[in-house]
Amino acid sequence: NYMAEKTDISLMDEHVGSYLILQNENDLREKESNMSRMLRQTGFYARYTFSDIIHRSAPMRTCIDMAKKAALSDYTILIRGESGTGKELLAQSIHNHSARKKYPFVAVNCAAIPENLLESELFGYEEGSFTGASKGGKPGLFEHAKHGTIFLDEIGDISPNLQTRLLRVIQEKQIVKLGGVKPVSIDFRLVAATNQDLEALVEKKRFRSDLFFRLNVLPLWIPPLRERREEIVPLCLSILGEMNAKYGTEKVFSDEVKRHLAAYSWPGNIRELRNVIERLVIVSSGGVIKADELPEHMFRHQENPESPIGKSLPDALETLERRMILEAYKACGTTTGVAKALGISQPTAARKIAKYKNEASGER
16 A cells, blocks of 8 residues: 655646655554654653543633644744643643644753853753764754654743843754854744743843743633532542552541542642652552541641532632633633633623633722
8 A cells, every 4th residue: 555645746837737645554553653752762642641631621622622733833932820730731731732742842942051051051062062072963853853742841030141042043944053054944842831920021032022921822721629629539549549559458438538638739730649649649548548548738838619509500600600700800811712712702702801810800
């Protein structure tokens, strides 16, 4: 079997013929297999897909629906949310849902790499560009991401000098290595993430406004775990299953433990949740994890989750509507986006956004 690709040939706007490119199916499968193996060996691949994201809440459904649509384009995506909400998980899912899924996914934590090394890591360097430079130079992470996706986490922490260089790379899709003079063209898709208020950093002149607008083409907002409490217990059960498999145990939560897990505020979000459950599996003495085995700080920081019980039906519906409107506005940033995401008219979206934003500012 062969895969055939037909391309038309035109001369002076007149169709004069076509040519075919035939590729053997077995050769294609072998190349794809070799590429997948190489990506796994280098570590530049995405493990997760949208099916790995456990979600039950309306805000997360909105976020994932928008992320799936954004993945099909080639525009820059900016993922925003508190630390530990799963921004890299969403970025990997976007990559695996895109046309670039067969190519590398390169993740960079900009806050974890010292500033004096980050530039050379991102753009690479030429031989002899500085003392200690490797012979023959070194390709940067942008080069490793060729035809694929580069994920820049904690983008709000990069220096002003690096912001300037990054802006040019995004605009021109070209990099210049340290110590080099010749620009190198690279095809890549950029996904960035931050837990910082970039608008506030722009106002304080700590983040370039032009870079912010370049990044904020398709914004996505991941709500914190305390705002999607219906997902806490399913997430806990899923992670408990992972930990049981990891440690060869068969532990379960008591009903009281589940109530405490759902009532805790989880300031560290899913990262904290995973750490707590792994600790419970390790230190729990029996097959049933009990409330007295929970970390003590969890009892000091519990909240009563917002519940419709005790409210009239209209009040409960308004509470849900208010939450959905505000979360959709955070994710979309525009009235048009909210209207499309929630399936309502633009005038209705504008009216409800104004109403609930005014109420929120009044509560503060």
